[in-house]
Amino acid sequence: MNAISELPYLTAELPGTGGALRVEPVDFAVEELPAYQPSGEGDHVFAWIEKSGVTTIAAARALARAIGVDERDVGSAGLKDRHAVTRQFLSFPPPARADALLAAEVPGVRVLSAVPHRHKLRTGHLRGNRFALVVRRLALPADQAAARARAVLARLLEAPGSPNWFGEQRFGAGGDNASAGRALLRGGGRGPRGRERRFLVSAYQAELFNRYLRRRIEDGLYARVVTGDLLSLRRGGLFASTDPAADQPRLEQGELAVTGPMFGHKMRAPAEGSDAAARERALLDEEELSPGDFRALGKLAPGTRRPLSVALEEALVDVVDEDAIRVRLALPSGAYATSVMREIMKLDTTSTGDGSAASNG
Secondary structure, eight states: OOOOGGGOOTTTOOOOOOEOOOOOOEEEEEEEEEEEOOOSSSSSEEEEEEEESSSEEEEHHHHHHHOOOOGOOOOSSSSOOOSSEEEEEEOOTTTHHHHHHHHBTTEEEEEEEEESSHHHHHHHHEEEEEEEEEEESOSSOHHHHHHHHHHHHHHHSTTEEEEHHHHHHHOOGGHHHHHHHHHHHHHOOOOOOOOHHHHHHHHHHHHHHHHHHHHHTTTTTTTTTOOEEEEEETSSSSEESHHHHHHOOOOHHHHEEEEEEOOOOTOOOOOOTTTHHHHHHHHHHHHHHOOGGGGGGGOOOOOOESSEEEEEEEEEEEEETEEEEEEEEEEEEEEEEEEEHHHHHSSGGGOOOOTTTHHHH
């Protein structure tokens, strides 16, 4: 299994800033970018909360108890990190009231607004997340570090964008979650149950995706379209490349992204005989697996496609003081801010966690 610290840098030719994330609790701020705003009408209530030192699940549970509704019916678009200052929507079912939520007192949680809406908030109902991340203990003066950070971001802003690695928190210390997920799959689905089971399987899928992405970078194919690649439009939609020469300019213009495999029995695979199919098949052959082997896990591993790259938005850098800089950026749902910060810092950032939390966040 590949540790995050062993993955290649896309911007290896550019020096990093060094430093450390999360030196202070306020150094890692994340704000959800909602897919839509609550309508002001309906039986559910959308609460815009700010939390620190509390997981999304714990915040939802505490607020549900405070207002007397079933915590199982609380909705969220994604999970946000405990070790950060985060803002996000939670939805509460009837008989929730906006005034009760605004008056609720929960340690580490503030309800900033509460507005009625017609339905529950569902996982994935967000455009992305906006981050404000402070890097302290820099390896050089802050103004020079800021210049280095801007140079890296300028490179990552070029199409196709920043590598869409899964962060260390998906794998656990030492990558053990991915190893356990592999054992679960090879055991025909025998093993842990419930939420742990889902998490272990997703960790293994993520490890395989990272390995596929790593090889595309190492083989000089990160920013290249090959025959059979399944390409996603930045605004949605998926199609197979039968003419890489025609699709390459669109990749370079940022219109689309090459996708990699999140293996599963329902995952759309490249056409047999294509270059892309051969690359994905080689990865499964090494694991002595076939796509059908994932069927034993049922709904836990249907499989999907994930873009190899992520387009950055709102990428800005400013100096906080003589020993700190702040990086501001927005990422689509499922992308890891620490993957971008790793390119900027040229250090292993895995122990710092990440505000996007998971592919649904």
